[in-house]
Amino acid sequence: xxxxxxxxxxxxxxxxxxxxxxxxxxxxxxxxxxxxxxxxxxxxxxxxxxxxxxxxxxxxxxxxxxxxxxxxxxxxxxxxxxxxxxxxxxxxxxxxxxxxxxxxxxxxxxxxxxxxxxxxxxxxxxxxxxxxxxxxxxxxxxxxxxxxxxxxxxxxxxxxxxxxxxxxxxxxxxxxxxxxxxxxxxxxxxxxxxxxxxxxxxxxxxxxxxxxxxxxxxxxxxxxxxxxxxxxxxxxxxxxxxxxxxxxxxxxxxxxxxxxxxxxxxxxxxxxxxxxxxxxxxxxxxxxxxxxxxxxxxxxxxxxxxxxxxxxxxxxxxxxxxxxxxxxxxxxxxxxxxxxxxxxxxxxxxxxxxxxxxxxxxxxxxxxxxxxxxxxxxxxx
Amino acid sequence: xxxxxxxxxxxxxxxxxxxxxxxxxxxxxxxxxxxxxxxxxxxxxxxxxxxxxxxxxxxxxxxxxxxxxxxxxxxxxxxxxxxxxxxxxxxxxxxxxxxxxxxxxxxxxxxxxxxxxxxxxxxxxxxxxxxxxxxxxxxxxxxxxxxxxxxxxxxxxxxxxxxxxxxxxxxxxxxxxxxxxxxxxxxxxxxxxxxxxxxxxxxxxxxxxxxxxxxxxxxxxxxxxxxxxxxxxxxxxxxxxxxxxxxxxxxxxxxxxxxxxxxxxxxxxxxxxxxxxxxxxxxxxxxxxxxxxxxxxxxxxxxxxxxxxxxxxxxxxxxxxxxxxxxxxxxxxxxxxxxxxxxxxxxxxxxxxxxxxxxxxxxxxxxxxxxxxxxxxxxxx
Numbered sequence: 176x177x178x179x180x181x182x183x184x185x186x187x188x189x190x191x192x193x194x195x196x197x198x199x200x201x202x203x204x205x206x207x208x209x210x211x212x213x214x215x216x217x218x219x220x221x222x223x224x225x226x227x228x229x230x231x232x233x234x235x236x237x238x239x240x241x242x243x244x245x246x247x248x249x250x251x252x253x254x255x256x257x258x259x260x261x262x263x264x265x266x267x268x269x270x271x272x273x274x275x276x277x278x279x280x281x282x283x284x285x286x287x288x289x290x291x292x293x294x295x296x297x298x299x300x301x302x303x304x305x306x307x308x309x310x311x312x313x314x315x316x317x318x319x320x321x322x323x324x325x326x327x328x329x330x331x332x333x334x335x336x337x338x339x340x341x342x343x344x345x346x347x348x349x350x351x352x353x354x355x356x357x358x359x360x361x362x363x364x365x366x367x368x369x370x371x372x373x374x375x376x377x378x379x380x381x382x383x384x385x386x387x388x389x390x391x392x393x394x395x396x397x398x399x400x401x402x403x404x405x406x407x408x409x410x411x412x413x414x415x416x417x418x419x420x421x422x423x424x425x426x427x428x429x430x431x432x433x434x435x436x437x438x439x440x441x442x443x444x445x446x447x448x449x450x451x452x453x454x455x456x457x458x459x460x461x462x463x464x465x466x467x468x469x470x471x472x473x474x475x476x477x478x479x480x481x482x483x484x485x486x487x488x489x490x491x492x493x494x495x496x497x498x499x500x501x502x503x504x505x506x507x508x509x510x511x512x513x514x515x516x517x518x519x520x521x522x523x524x525x526x527x528x529x530x531x532x533x534x535x536x537x538x539x540x541x542x543x544x545x546x547x548x549x550x551x552x553x554x555x556x
Numbered sequence: 557x558x559x560x561x562x563x564x565x566x567x568x569x570x571x572x573x574x575x576x577x578x579x580x581x582x583x584x585x586x587x588x589x590x591x592x593x594x595x596x597x598x599x600x601x602x603x604x605x606x607x608x609x610x611x612x613x614x615x616x617x618x619x620x621x622x623x624x625x626x627x628x629x630x631x632x633x634x635x636x637x638x639x640x641x642x643x644x645x646x647x648x649x650x651x652x653x654x655x656x657x658x659x660x661x662x663x664x665x666x667x668x669x670x671x672x673x674x675x676x677x678x679x680x681x682x683x684x685x686x687x688x689x690x691x692x693x694x695x696x697x698x699x700x701x702x703x704x705x706x707x708x709x710x711x712x713x714x715x716x717x718x719x720x721x722x723x724x725x726x727x728x729x730x731x732x733x734x735x736x737x738x739x740x741x742x743x744x745x746x747x748x749x750x751x752x753x754x755x756x757x758x759x760x761x762x763x764x765x766x767x768x769x770x771x772x773x774x775x776x777x778x779x780x781x782x783x784x785x786x787x788x789x790x791x792x793x794x795x796x797x798x799x800x801x802x803x804x805x806x807x808x809x810x811x812x813x814x815x816x817x818x819x820x821x822x823x824x825x826x827x828x829x830x831x832x833x834x835x836x837x838x839x840x841x842x843x844x845x846x847x848x849x850x851x852x853x854x855x856x857x858x859x860x861x862x863x864x865x866x867x868x869x870x871x872x873x874x875x876x877x878x879x880x881x882x883x884x885x886x887x888x889x890x891x892x893x894x895x896x897x898x899x900x901x902x903x904x905x906x907x908x909x910x911x912x913x914x915x916x917x918x919x920x921x922x923x924x925x926x927x928x929x930x931x932x933x934x935x936x937x
Contacts, residue, residue: 388806390776390780391813398771398775399772424819425817428816428818428821429772431816435809435812435813436809436810436813438805438806438809449823
């Protein structure tokens with residue numbers, strides 16, 4: 176009789192970026208990072224694992240396509256979770272640990288959208304496997320980390336820090352929760368998915384090249400990041416959006432600066448990304464040159480923008496985004512997904528504000544996802 | 557009887573970039589820079605200064621348009637050259653130093669092309685004025701520097717270093733020649749002028765914001781640049797193009813990385829600039845992943861690329877550039893200016909090489925200028 180477990184896991188977006196490994200095999204980073212876990216209502220990986228004596232070999236399907244189970248990172252996560260389950264003695268059915276597994280994993284967002292699908296994917300794989308084997312552990316994040324570094328952060332809800340750790344064996348390089356999503360309920364997120372034809376450098380390769388060639392990366396990791404981590408921790412505790420947003424933008428920029436300081440350079444932002452940055456800067460200056468930050472951008476290793484903002488500013492900012500990035504060829508609902516717009520609030524925005532923004536050519540964005548900070552992985556069957 | 561003098565001065569392109577002032581008034585930089593002076597055969601400012609007792613006020617025409625003479629940088633250069641001429645006692649006609657002047661300055665390239673026109677402009681103004689007053693001085697570069705920092709480098713031919721200097725009064729922040737153009741006669745330059753609709757941040761403003769906000773700039777100026785200056789000096793002496801080109805590319809990238817690490821970030825390169833970088837990287841890897849550099853890019857505060865290469869590689873590289881960046885709507889001569897192509901050499905390039913490069917959409921470049929390293933300012937009337 177096969178046993179079957181289904182779980183979901185979230186995407187996370189780093190505010191203080193992870194870029195550079197000090198150990199490629201264990202995936203140990205050169206600096207701490209801090210992330211925000213996004214709501215699984217709108218972006219999630221769902222993984223079903225079936226184990227049974229009649230399953231003749233381990234198989235893995237990603238979004239309906241069979242992938243090799245011999246991927247060393249998959250194998251490693253699989254072996255590490257089994258090892259932990261054996262050691263715990265908590266597995267409800269000891270023979271389960273000998274059975275092969277059948278894994279089906281799917282994202283509810285296009286992988287091609289460049290939305291950190293490997294983080295949610297490895298977090299979900301490790302969490303689902305651990306659930307199957309009846310274990311819970313603070314150390315699951317350390318196992319997910321060996322699949323894809325940033326996956327460790329997707330094991331927690333809310334605001335999460337991945338400590339670089341000091342040990343050579345990586346046992347202290349784990350993710351911990353700084354605050355649950357409920358601690359700062361006003362935080363909203365708009366994801367601007369950019370239409371892009373060009374394939375960027377794979378982030379694993381780019382990161383390794385940066386460590387080898389960027390003269391600025393060491394200074395970032397040893398001097399800039401530790402200061403920023405403290406500032407962001409404090410900003411989260413105090414719900415100080417001005418500091419949170421400013422450091423988020425500066426750290427996103429610095430990460431892309433390091434990519435450019437790499438030889439040969441790697442580029443992840445494009446001209447549309449830069450238009451988003453200019454728009455955000457203009458929004459933040461609507462109330463004056465030195466007004467507090469109302470909206471902040473962060474870009475991962477791709478052209479898509481992740482905007483952070485407080486609930487009170489959502490209507491105005493989303494109206495400006497749609498003014499600057501008009502669309503055609505799809506419905507308003509296809510263009511603006513996730514949490515629906517508050518149309519009366521949008522109607523109330525003065526046209527003088529909107530008209531101060533210049534519209535770009537249509538369809539530079541594929542779509543927008545409006546979401547919030549959310550929960551960690553959970554069992555859903 | 558009015559006295560009239562006409563001189564020309566060259567454009568220069570920095571290999572080690574100047575970015576950041578330690579004194580805004582005297583224009584003293586935070587790091588040394590090294591540049592290449594381009595031939596006045598293809599790019600130059602020409603300035604005519606007329607002095608006479610009947611000229612009732614100082615006037616300045618730039619490319620046929622009257623500009624204010626009250627610009628503090630113009631006034632400063634004017635006063636400093638006069639002061640030096642008085643002190644030298646060499647002025648052929650002492651009353652000349654009391655007469656007003658009429659200045660006409662014009663570039664033989666579009667100012668809008670973003671080709672460091674202020675450097676050539678201030679260098680030419682200072683040099684022409686000094687010629688009028690009969691003085692020659694090693695310190696003219698220090699005066700031109702007070703007009704526009706990089707102008708000091710346009711007072712010399714060939715390969716030039718602008719020393720940051722240590723003194724608070726800036727008297728040791730001068731440009732010196734490292735080698736004349738004739739020392740490395742194989743060096744050629746292709747300038748790829750990019751079609752760009754967007755106006756970038758003015759470099760004076762961007763530089764000041766970088767000094768205030770970039771956490772990486774200090775490390776660049778104090779650690780990275782001094783090492784690179786030594787490497788480039790040695791590469792010029794030894795005609796080691798591999799090192800020269802590699803450091804040129806890394807320093808251009810690092811300068812743009814600092815711009816991105818600035819808050820709010822300033823962008824000078826665009827998607828076309830990035831396509832140029834990818835093309836250059838592909839050319840350099842034609843002979844293998846770790847082959848010596850054959851062509852190197854450098855980008856100033858704008859999207860245009862300056863490519864450096866040895867004479868032996870000009871035919872192949874220029875054919876590849878025209879393959880990757882096709883044009884229509886103008887003649888081949890309008891598209892490829894300056895030193896004419898060696899068409900038989902281009903015919904001899906294997907089509908397999910050309911076909912390994914993917915063509916971009918037409919007209920992403922406005923035109924290409926093929927030039928060489930050249931001479932400093934000179935009198936031409």
